[in-house]
Structure formats: C-alpha cells, structure tokens
Amino acid sequence: MSVLDSKIPKGPLKDKWTNHKNKIDLVNPANKRNIDIIVVGTGLAGGSAAASLAEMGYNVKTFCYQDSPRRAHSIAAQGGINAAKNYQNDGDSVYRLFYDTVKGGDYRSREANVHRLAEVSGNIIDQCVAQGVPFGRDYGGLLDNRSFGGVLVSRTFYAKGQTGQQLLLGAYSALNRQIAKGKVTMYNRHEMVELVKVDGKARGIIARNLETGELERHSAHAVVIASGGYGNVFFLSTNAMGSNATAAWKIHKKGAYFANPCYTQIHPTCIPRSGEHQSKLTLMSESLRNDGRIWVPKNLEDVLAIREGKLQPTDLEEEQRDYYLERRYPAFGNLVPRDVASRAAKERCDSGYGVNETGEAVYLDFSTAIQRYGKQQAAIARIENPNEKDILKLGEAVIESKYGNLFQMYEKIVAENPYKTPMMIYPAVHYTMGGVWVDYNLMTSVEGCYCIGEANFSDHGANRLGASALMQGLADGYFVLPYTIGDYLSNEIRTGKISTETPEFEEAEKDVSERIEKLMNIKGTKSVDYFHKLLGKAMWEYVGMSRNEEGLKKAMSEIKQIRTNFWNDVRIPGDKNSLNSELEKAGRVADFLELGELFAKDALYRNESCGGHFREESVEEDGLQKGEAKRNDTDYAYVAAWEYTGEPSDAVMHKEELEFNDIELKQRSYK
Numbered sequence: 001m002s003v004l005d006s007k008i009p010k011g012p013l014k015d016k017w018t019n020h021k022n023k024i025d026l027v028n029p030a031n032k033r034n035i036d037i038i039v040v041g042t043g044l045a046g047g048s049a050a051a052s053l054a055e056m057g058y059n060v061k062t063f064c065y066q067d068s069p070r071r072a073h074s075i076a077a078q079g080g081i082n083a084a085k086n087y088q089n090d091g092d093s094v095y096r097l098f099y100d101t102v103k104g105g106d107y108r109s110r111e112a113n114v115h116r117l118a119e120v121s122g123n124i125i126d127q128c129v130a131q132g133v134p135f136g137r138d139y140g141g142l143l144d145n146r147s148f149g150g151v152l153v154s155r156t157f158y159a160k161g162q163t164g165q166q167l168l169l170g171a172y173s174a175l176n177r178q179i180a181k182g183k184v185t186m187y188n189r190h191e192m193v194e195l196v197k198v199d200g201k202a203r204g205i206i207a208r209n210l211e212t213g214e215l216e217r218h219s220a221h222a223v224v225i226a227s228g229g230y231g232n233v234f235f236l237s238t239n240a241m242g243s244n245a246t247a248a249w250k251i252h253k254k255g256a257y258f259a260n261p262c263y264t265q266i267h268p269t270c271i272p273r274s275g276e277h278q279s280k281l282t283l284m285s286e287s288l289r290n291d292g293r294i295w296v297p298k299n300l301e302d303v304l305a306i307r308e309g310k311l312q313p314t315d316l317e318e319e320q321r322d323y324y325l326e327r328r329y330p331a332f333g334n335l336v337p338r339d340v341a342s343r344a345a346k347e348r349c350d351s352g353y354g355v356n357e358t359g360e361a362v363y364l365d366f367s368t369a370i371q372r373y374g375k376q377q378a379a380i381a382r383i384e385n386p387n388e389k390d391i392l393k394l395g396e397a398v399i400e401s402k403y404g405n406l407f408q409m410y411e412k413i414v415a416e417n418p419y420k421t422p423m424m425i426y427p428a429v430h431y432t433m434g435g436v437w438v439d440y441n442l443m444t445s446v447e448g449c450y451c452i453g454e455a456n457f458s459d460h461g462a463n464r465l466g467a468s469a470l471m472q473g474l475a476d477g478y479f480v481l482p483y484t485i486g487d488y489l490s491n492e493i494r495t496g497k498i499s500t501e502t503p504e505f506e507e508a509e510k511d512v513s514e515r516i517e518k519l520m521n522i523k524g525t526k527s528v529d530y531f532h533k534l535l536g537k538a539m540w541e542y543v544g545m546s547r548n549e550e551g552l553k554k555a556m557s558e559i560k561q562i563r564t565n566f567w568n569d570v571r572i573p574g575d576k577n578s579l580n581s582e583l584e585k586a587g588r589v590a591d592f593l594e595l596g597e598l599f600a601k602d603a604l605y606r607n608e609s610c611g612g613h614f615r616e617e618s619v620e621e622d623g624l625q626k627g628e629a630k631r632n633d634t635d636y637a638y639v640a641a642w643e644y645t646g647e648p649s650d651a652v653m654h655k656e657e658l659e660f661n662d663i664e665l666k667q668r669s670y671k
C-alpha cells in the first residue's frame with residue numbers, strides 16, 4: 001500500500017487556489033493551437049470544459065453516446081445549484097458553504113478542494129446568467145434562492161424544477177459556438193471503449209461509432225473523462241437509463257485509481273417502486289422538502305387500513321401522524337441531509353409503517369404549506385376572513401408556481417393529485433460520490449488523463465448535499481480544469497501531432513475488437529438485462545442502504561458468480577457492424593459487473609459508518625445520538641484509492657490521508 005500525493009498547494013486554505021493559479025505554468029496562445037484535447041462526455045462537466053478549453057484556444061474533440069450533447073443525464077437535474085452569494089442576507093459566505101459541504105460529506109472530503117469549490121461557486125452563477133440561463137427570480141426581479149437539506153441558509157439557485165436542463169442549454173450554447181468556429185469537433189453517437197497510453201501518458205482513445213460499429217482511433221495531448229456517475233450499477237436508480245461507468249472503468253483498468261466506490265447516495269424523495277418489472281426510478285426533487293412535511297401514521301392499525309384502501313391519509317388528524325424527521329431532528333426537521341432522511345424512512349418502513357402495498361413508502365405532505373401560503377396570499381390581496389376554498393386556491397397556486405412541473409410529473413406516474421393527497425416517496429439510488437481518484441489539478445493517476453464532474457471522487461466526501469453536484473461539475477469544467485490542465489500541457493508544446501498509427505493504438509483497437517467478438521460469440525440464452533437485474537438485486541440487498549460484513553462478503557462472491565455466468569450465457573442479438581443497443585448495453589454491464597465487486601470490497605474494508613455508507617456494526621449505542629451512524633476518524637479518515645491488478649477482488653488499496661486543519665471534526669448532529 002502506498003501513500004498518495006494529492007498535490008494540495010501549501011499555504012493558508014483561503015489562499016491555496018489563488019496562489020496555485022498564480023504559479024501554474026501557462027501555455028502561450030500560439031502553442032495552444034497545436035495542442036489537442038479529448039473530452040469524453042458533454043454533460044455539464046464535459047460540455048463546460050470543452051467549451052472553455054476551446055475558447056482558450058486548444059483544439060478539442062468531444063464524445064458522447066447520445067445523439068446530441070443536449071441529452072446528457074445532466075438534463076434531468078431538477079432542484080438547483082448552490083452558490084455562496086448571500087443574496088438572502090441570511091449569513092451565507094464562502095466559509096459557510098465550505099463548512100456545510102465538508103460537514104455534509106461527513107468529513108471524508110479534501111478541505112482544499114471543497115474550499116476552492118466554494119470560492120468559485122459565485123462565478124458559476126454569473127457565468128450562467130451571462131449565458132441567459134433563466135434562473136428563478138423573486139418579486140423584485142432579483143435571483144431567488146431556496147434551501148436544500150443539511151444547511152441553515154438559502155443558497156440554491158434554481159430554474160423551476162428544470163435547473164439541469166437550463167444549465168445544460170447554457171453550456172451547450174457555449175459548446176455550439178466553438179463547434180461552429182471549428183475549435184470543437186463533436187462526435188455524437190460515439191462511445192469511448194478504451195484509453196490509449198504511450199510511454200505511461202494518456203495519448204488517445206478508441207471510440208466505437210455506435211451507428212456503424214466502426215472502431216476509431218483518436219489521439220490527443222490530454223484526455224479528459226467527464227462520463228458521469230455509476231449509480232446504475234444498482235440497475236434501478238434515478239439516473240438516465242444509459243448512464244454507465246465504462247469510460248471511468250476503462251481508465252481504471254489502465255492505471256487510474258478508483259476512489260471510495262462504496263460512497264453512494266440514496267436519495268430520500270423518489271417515487272416508490274411499483275413492482276418487479278420496473279427498469280427506472282423517478283426522483284422527486286429535494287426542493288420539495290422545503291415545503292413538504294414527511295410523515296407516517298402513528299398507529300399500525302391506521303397503516304393497515306390505508307394499505308387496504310379503507311382509510312385515506314387525509315382522514316388522519318395531526319395527532320395521529322408521526323412527523324418522524326421533525327420529531328427526531330428538531331433543528332433541521334425535514335431538511336436533514338439525504339443520508340439521514342433516507343435511513344429514517346427505511347427505519348420507519350422496516351418497523352412496519354410503510355404506507356403502500358409494498359410497505360416501502362412514506363408521505364410527503366404539502367397541506368401545511370398550502371394553508372400557510374394561502375393565508376399569506378389572502379393577506380397580501382387584502383381579503384378579509386378568507387374562506388377555506390380561497391385559501392386552498394391561493395396556496396395551491398403558490399405551490400404550483402414553485403413545483404408545478406414536479407407535481408405534474410408525479411400525477412402522471414402515480415395517478416394521484418398531490419395538491420389534494422400527500423405524495424408517496426421512498427429512497428432510491430441517486431448519485432455516486434466515489435469515482436476516479438484525482439489530485440488537486442483533477443489529474444488521475446495516469447499522467448495526462450483528467451477526470452471531472454460526477455465521474456471523479458473529488459469534493460463530496462461520503463455524502464453529497466443537494467445542489468452540490470451541478471456546482472462541482474460546472475466548477476470543474478468552467479473554472480478549475482481550464483487552469484490546471486495548463487500545468488501539464490505547458491510541457492507538451494514540443495510534442496507535435498500524435499500519430500494513431502502506432503503499436504499502442506493498434507493493440508488497444510485489437511483488444512476492443514476481440515472483446516466485442518467474444519461478447520457476440522457467447523450466443524447464450526439470457527438477455528443483458530437479466531444479468532444487470534441480478535447484479536442490482538445483490539447490490540441493493542447487501543450493499544444498499546445498510547451494510548454488514550457477512551452481507552458484503554456474500555455480495556462479492558455473488559457478483560463474481562453473476563459475472564462468470566454473464567460471460568458464459570449472455571445473448572446479444574444482431575451484429576456488431578450496425579446500431580446494436582444490446583451490444584452497447586452488454587459492454588456497459590460487463591464493466592458494472594466488475595465495478596460492483598470492487599464497490600462491495602471497498603464497503604467491506606470501511607468498517608465505520610459515514611455519510612451514505614452505513615455499517616450496521618458501527619452505530620452509536622448511547623446518549624442523544626443513539627442509533628445514529630458512528631464514524632471512526634481514528635482509523636478511517638482517508639480516501640481509499642484502489643489500483644486494478646487483474647480481478648476486482650485483488651485490487652490494491654492506496655490511502656490518501658485526509659487532513660483537517662480548518663475544520664474541527666465533530667460528530668454530525670442535526671438534532
């Protein structure tokens with residue numbers, strides 16, 4: 001086991017980024033024109049990076065597997081993006097955003113990275129406003145904010161429930177401008193399937209043209225991976241169906257360490273599963289917890305009556321309801337962080353209080369907010385003694401203006417009107433905090449290979465606070481990588497054009513070709529989804545919301561077995577030389593089947609509870625925190641970065657010890 005060097009600059013925390021930027025070697029504009037950069041992924045991280053790097057003068061080639069960058073999974077982001085602007089005058093600051101993010105991540109992130117993130121957060125909003133992103137505004141026309149879980153200030157900028165879509169349109173416009181100028185060459189419907197290294201440095205990729213099946217060689221002086229998260233290792237998640245880990249996993253197998261794979265976020269407010277045949281879960285934005293109150297019935301008889309349809313939730317009086325988050329966490333109430341809210345819902349449902357047929361649902365209720373807003377609006381409109389009907393109408397209008405599209409989406413899926421009856425929600429896999437290990441410059445352990453956005457592990461520790469992922473992706477793409485990549489590229493100005501007619505490219509292409517051939521020739525009896533679902537079940541059962549040693553060992557051996565069966569019995573119809581979505585899926589699931597095992601191994605080694613990783617063996621036994629997750633800072637305040645050595649179970653751990661000089665490590669309490 002070696003100790004990793006994260007290359008964090010010396011000096012006081014608040015000056016590190018500024019000093020680092022001041023000292024980074026620059027590439028002169030004439031030289032930038034001779035340097036090529038590959039960016040894999042055109043979501044918010046990759047799109048913003050590609051546009052910025054091209055704007056700076058580099059030649060950029062970007063790749064996405066969809067038919068347009070506009071379809072990247074980032075488009076699904078609903079709730080908002082954080083920034084320390086303090087527009088609400090409620091005491092926010094760069095320090096507070098930094099503090100909340102480190103605390104929210106359960107003290108398992110790098111202080112220096114998080115502080116940099118907080119520093120550049122304000123610039124992101126300015127950049128996006130300049131691009132025309134239509135953020136929500138208040139009555140006076142100023143940018144509005146709302147709160148998200150785990151914080152006591154309002155710092156979340158939003159565009160209704162479509163923040164990701166609007167931000168992506170902004171990044172996409174910037175990208176398109178560079179495509180039109182010839183500085184970016186865009187490869188839609190292309191999937192990166194291998195990294196090419198020459199003399200230890202990343203020098204290109206092998207991409208498969210998904211329409212023709214052709215394998216293509218692309219060279220560059222640096223390769224940036226911005227391929228998103230790996231939540232779909234669970235099969236069911238709130239991620240887009242196509243989201244996958246292939247690009248990240250391929251670079252891992254070529255030497256990039258994979259950090260903290262077990263840190264996964266289970267989001268508390270998703271539409272519950274309706275049965276076995278579902279292939280996708282739907283998020284209801286966390287912003288709803290601003291106004292929605294979470295509860296289950298206090299009495300088990302009421303639970304049963306509701307399940308049998310003999311009682312409606314609206315029939316229960318206040319005193320018959322258990323607002324369990326408000327009861328357990330009076331300081332933060334319904335706005336506790338996601339990991340805490342998810343575990344609390346599971347605890348209630350495991351105790352038998354789940355309110356739907358599967359027993360896996362709790363209520364998210366807007367009736368109190370509708371009443372509050374209704375009365376407020378009536379007062380503003382000078383309506384004296386408003387009747388109940390007027391109050392409801394006025395209140396519902398406010399809720400509609402804030403969350404209308406989310407309510408509409410819920411009604412379409414569940415066929416119930418959430419203005420009139422409480423929504424049902426249950427936790428679901430949502431986001432992965434783990435990912436490719438990167439140093440302060442966002443470079444992986446492969447020289448010249450960078451990783452940004454959800455694909456890297458960098459800023460969220462063991463738990464992501466709401467609205468922080470968009471902030472990190474855009475910080476990486478617009479404001480961090482464009483500086484830090486210069487540090488490496490300034491040494492590449494004499495390299496010249498990189499040929500793809502070399503043994504390294506030839507060998508990489510041959511490996512890909514043989515792997516595809518192998519998959520096509522299995523001609524087994526089971527679909528790719530069959531194996532993906534088995535993997536998902538093992539992950540959810542043993543590596544899901546709570547984990548223990550026995551289950552994790554079982555998960556490792558089950559996943560290995562599923563992988564063996566996959567390689568013996570998967571059936572891929574069609575051929576490899578045309579559009580073949582089953583073949584695409586097979587390649588991705590083959591990678592998930594390896595990643596899943598490493599994930600379980602990482603969870604097994606981390607014998608503490610922290611953030612989204614809850615070990616049943618590590619729970620507070622007494623006092624105010626009884627039953628809550630118990631962190632172990634003495635033994636586990638490190639990043640586990642795994643090196644690939646052949647089999648996921650043989651991966652070797654490298655530790656990056658985390659130093660906390662500016663924040664005192666405390667037990668996270670939201671009570």
Ligand SMILES: Cc1cc2nc3c(=O)[nH]c(=O)nc-3n(C[C@H](O)[C@H](O)[C@H](O)COP(=O)(O)OP(=O)(O)OC[C@H]3O[C@@H](n4cnc5c(N)ncnc54)[C@H](O)[C@@H]3O)c2cc1C
Nearest residue numbers: 041042043044045065074077079080192228453454469470
């Ligand atoms: C339903 C939902 C709602 C969310 N809401 C919020 C929110 O309100 N606020 C917030 O901060 N975060 C939110 N998140 C999280 C956030 O949306 C994501 O973390 C973020 O958008 C990820 O951006 P990204 O650019 O890293 O990756 P993505 O947007 O996933 O983009 C990945 C890109 O990589 C490409 N790609 C992947 N693999 C390959 C390959 N092998 N070859 C070529 N191209 C490849 C894809 O084509 C795509 O262009 C939400 C997430 C979900 C699931």
